[in-house]
Amino acid sequence: MSAAWPLVIYYDASCPLCREEMHALIAHDVQARLRLVDASPASFEDEHTRAAGIGHAALMQLIHARDREGRWYRGVEVFELAYGAAGLAGIAAVWGHPRLRPLWDRLYPWVARFRQPLSRLRLNRLYGALVRRAAARAQRRAGACAAGVCAVPETPPPGPSTPA
Template structure:
C-alpha cells in the first residue's frame, strides 16, 4: 500500500455509536502527532454520505477512508493507512503481510457486523492500556514549559459527554510532571 503524501490528510468515516469503533478512533486521534487524520462520525442523525456511490448504510457497515486526492479505501486497507498516518508503522506493516492480510480481510467483516455486541469491559480491556499510552505520548508531544494542549477525545453528546470538532483544547499545566488532568 502506498503511503504517498497524496494520501494525507486521510479522512476516516466511523460509527461513533459503537464503543469499539469510538475507542479505536480515539486511540488513533491521540497518536496522530502529524495531524494527518480527520475523523467523521457517520452515526450522527441526519448524516449524508459525502462519498459518491457510497451510502450511509455502507459507511455504517465497514470502515471507509478517503485520501486527500479522493481515493477511497474500505475495511482493512483503511485501517492500514490510518495506522501508518498515526505513526503505528509496525501495525501498518503487519497488516500488509500477505498471510495476515488474507486473514484480516476475512475476519474484519465478521467483527464489523458484530461490533455493537462487544461489551464495554472487553473494549476497555483491549484499548484501556493503549488509550492511556496514547494520551501520555500526546501530552508529552504537546507540552512546553508553560502550557499543554490535550487531544480532545472523540465523544458522543447523547451520552452526556461534551463533543468538540477542535483537535486540541489548550489547558494550563497544573503540575510539574505535566500529567494529564
C-alpha cells in the same frame, strides 16, 4: 500502501469499540494526518460519500476513508493506513502483512457486524488500552532520536573481567 494526507475516516462513533480505537489513534496522530467523521446518525449526509455513491448502510457495514486526492479505502486497508499515519508502523505492518491480510479481510467484516455486542463485553477498553500502549512506546522510540541522530546508551568495551 500510501495515501495523500489527511485521511478522512468515516466511522461509527455510536460503537464504543470503534470510538475507542479511532480516538486512541487521533490522540497519537502527532502529524495530524487523520480526520474523523461520525457517520453513525441515520440522517448522516456528506457530499463526498454522496458523490462516490456510498450510502449510509455501506458506511455502517465497513469502515471507509478518503484521502486528500479523493481515493477511497475501506475495511482493513483503512486500518493499515490509519495506524501508519499515527506512527504505529509495526501495527500497520501487521494489518498489511501479505500472509495475514487474507485472515484480516475475512475476520474484520465479522467484527464489524458484531461490534456492538463485542463492545458490551468491554473489549473496547482492552483494545483501546493496547492501542494507547503501542502508541506511547512508538512515541518514546521516536523521541529517542533528535535531528536524525539517535542516542545509544554507552556500554563499556569488552575486556577482561577482574574478580572483586
